[in-house]
Amino acid sequence: MTINSTESSVFQVPKTKGTGSITTDAVMESVGMYVWFGPRLVLADVNLKFPANSVTALIGPSGCGKSTFIRTLNRMHELIPSAALAGQVLFEGNDIYGPTVNPVDVRLRIGMVFQKPNPFPAMTIEENVLSGLRLAKIKNEKPAELVEKSLTQAGLWNEVKDRLGNTAGSLSGGQQQRLCIARSLAVNPNVLLMDEPCSALDPGSTLRVEETIRELSEFMTVVIVTHNMQQAQRVAQFTAFFLSEDNNPGYVVEHGPTVDVFANPIDTRTSDYVNGRFG
Amino acid sequence: MNRTVTASKPWKQRTSNDYLLVIATSTLPMLVSYVALKSGILSPMLAGLLFIVSQIVAGGVAGLIHRGKRGVGDGILVSLIGFSLATIGIIMGSVLWSVLYKGLEALKFQFLIQNNEYITPTSPLGYGGIGHALLGTIIIVSIATLISLPIGIATAVYITEVRGRSKVIVQSLVQAMSGVPSVVAGLFIYATFIISGVSAYNGFMGALAYSILMLPTVARTAEEVLRLVPDDLRSAALALGASRARVVSMVVLPTAKAGLVTATLLGIARVIGETAPLVFTIFGSARTNLNPFSDGMAALPLYIFNGVRQPFAPEQARAYSAALVLLILVLIVFSLARFLTSDRKRK
Numbered sequence A: 001m002t003i004n005s006t007e008s009s010v011f012q013v014p015k016t017k018g019t020g021s022i023t024t025d026a027v028m029e030s031v032g033m034y035v036w037f038g039p040r041l042v043l044a045d046v047n048l049k050f051p052a053n054s055v056t057a058l059i060g061p062s063g064c065g066k067s068t069f070i071r072t073l074n075r076m077h078e079l080i081p082s083a084a085l086a087g088q089v090l091f092e093g094n095d096i097y098g099p100t101v102n103p104v105d106v107r108l109r110i111g112m113v114f115q116k117p118n119p120f121p122a123m124t125i126e127e128n129v130l131s132g133l134r135l136a137k138i139k140n141e142k143p144a145e146l147v148e149k150s151l152t153q154a155g156l157w158n159e160v161k162d163r164l165g166n167t168a169g170s171l172s173g174g175q176q177q178r179l180c181i182a183r184s185l186a187v188n189p190n191v192l193l194m195d196e197p198c199s200a201l202d203p204g205s206t207l208r209v210e211e212t213i214r215e216l217s218e219f220m221t222v223v224i225v226t227h228n229m230q231q232a233q234r235v236a237q238f239t240a241f242f243l244s245e246d247n248n249p250g251y252v253v254e255h256g257p258t259v260d261v262f263a264n265p266i267d268t269r270t271s272d273y274v275n276g277r278f279g
Numbered sequence B: 001m002n003r004t005v006t007a008s009k010p011w012k013q014r015t016s017n018d019y020l021l022v023i024a025t026s027t028l029p030m031l032v033s034y035v036a037l038k039s040g041i042l043s044p045m046l047a048g049l050l051f052i053v054s055q056i057v058a059g060g061v062a063g064l065i066h067r068g069k070r071g072v073g074d075g076i077l078v079s080l081i082g083f084s085l086a087t088i089g090i091i092m093g094s095v096l097w098s099v100l101y102k103g104l105e106a107l108k109f110q111f112l113i114q115n116n117e118y119i120t121p122t123s124p125l126g127y128g129g130i131g132h133a134l135l136g137t138i139i140i141v142s143i144a145t146l147i148s149l150p151i152g153i154a155t156a157v158y159i160t161e162v163r164g165r166s167k168v169i170v171q172s173l174v175q176a177m178s179g180v181p182s183v184v185a186g187l188f189i190y191a192t193f194i195i196s197g198v199s200a201y202n203g204f205m206g207a208l209a210y211s212i213l214m215l216p217t218v219a220r221t222a223e224e225v226l227r228l229v230p231d232d233l234r235s236a237a238l239a240l241g242a243s244r245a246r247v248v249s250m251v252v253l254p255t256a257k258a259g260l261v262t263a264t265l266l267g268i269a270r271v272i273g274e275t276a277p278l279v280f281t282i283f284g285s286a287r288t289n290l291n292p293f294s295d296g297m298a299a300l301p302l303y304i305f306n307g308v309r310q311p312f313a314p315e316q317a318r319a320y321s322a323a324l325v326l327l328i329l330v331l332i333v334f335s336l337a338r339f340l341t342s343d344r345k346r347k
């Protein structure tokens, strides 16, 4: 298939390998997703299904478009002025880019945790956890319970339960990141997008966050970008391998159950990458 | 297989229903209030009130229809912003209009380049001009900028980067200086340099008086923009082994470049129309004088001030034209700065 967009050069997008094995019903699905920054096409023809209550890892070398892709899944992409796209993101069967869809509602149900911890510095720990509710004006009868539940899920409760009134800036980087996870969980989203959530964490915190992700996946769909191959194998049932070669747009080389992608990759580049031979 | 994929921005697409909604909610309240006013049901006061209230409600309703419950706040906000915009627009518009309307009469090319040497207040339009005052303003403001910009930025750097022991004193001094009335700035220079005989009336004295007014504006704005530079950047540079001075000159100031230009502009805007500091310092002149260190100099605000007080129509028309030229000058300076600081690499 050839893409002719106004300015990006014609590029042959290879077909994604291995997708056939995902048959479960998808809660979220990207269909024929192309993404531009200005005239530059950075992602081509991404078709991925995210089955309900599963964890999908997005892996690939730096600059291949993982962050860009994950940001299209909850309409954060459009906040960049030069951004444009083609294709659909179906959430529970409806296109989140549909004309009547309010991006605010999308982001409430599809939460996001960023690479760099970004708690609100002027708020206390407790206020940070409840900030999503307050920002969206959602009422909650038992805020104290919610704070405890969210912080426990994020593996932070024991460390901060005695100082919920301190400002978030008084926490370490790893604690701040877990606070951000707790903040996202407090609004109880259906899907949680995580862009390298552990890149600023120590091994202990990383394991705790991974534990959290596994627990969350009992009732939540998680998409996680990671550069850590072991992490992908530990937490994800499915893995998608992104690649962008020779300045061409990124695309999904291979997608399927994590065990297959790591143990029996179809594409040689996948096996090279997951075995640390490039990237 | 060949397929054409077109980039689109679904978040910017509007349906005809959206447009209909906007048109309806932005015209209906006006229409209703107008009818109520014309038919005499409501007094002008009440009709105005009805308009404002119904427009806010209409904004909320539009938001509700378009985006559901969560859109109400957005809709109301848009209405309020519209009102603020209209208020500012009307005020600015009427100022601009009166200057344009009265100022265009005398504005000819000759008016921009000739001086006032053989002109009396009753001389007909078509003779003489403000070339001398235009040049005078440019010279005086440039000198004032050259003086207050380095001092202002140094002050800001002292407060935000050096964080020296007298930081609080410096801060309150700057604060106090920003409250100095412009006439006091002029009188200060007059008393210090002119009465005492150190200097005669000249352009440089005017520039000094302007600097007193510019300095606090530049310093405080620069302080604010330097504060916006993230501490991470300072840490990063320090961790690379940079000295404090290198951090400031290579990282902090370049990062805040656009903000510092804004600080300068605000300083220029603060003084360029000031008359009072000039009355006691530059004396004024009808000829073109390019030397700021000897003899009186002309400047646009002083020219306008003297002109509008004359009972003669031609002189008043000339003064209004000078006001128009001053406005255009400010516009040029601001656009230039915008252009210079715009990140042209970004598309």
Ligand SMILES: Nc1ncnc2c1ncn2[C@@H]1O[C@H](COP(=O)(O)OP(=O)(O)OP(=O)(O)O)[C@@H](O)[C@H]1O
Pocket (backbone or CB within 6 Å): A037, A042, A060, A061, A062, A063, A064, A065, A066, A067, A068, A069, A080, A082
């Ligand atoms: N705001 C932007 N404007 C223009 N181009 C951008 C922008 N953000 C990203 N890009 C480009 O899009 C491509 C994909 O970037 P992206 O951040 O998605 O990569 P990534 O896979 O997340 O990399 P990493 O693993 O390093 O985080 C890169 O080539 C990048 O230069």
Ligand SMILES: [Mg+2]
Pocket (backbone or CB within 6 Å): A066, A067, A068, A195
């Ligand atoms: Mg990234």
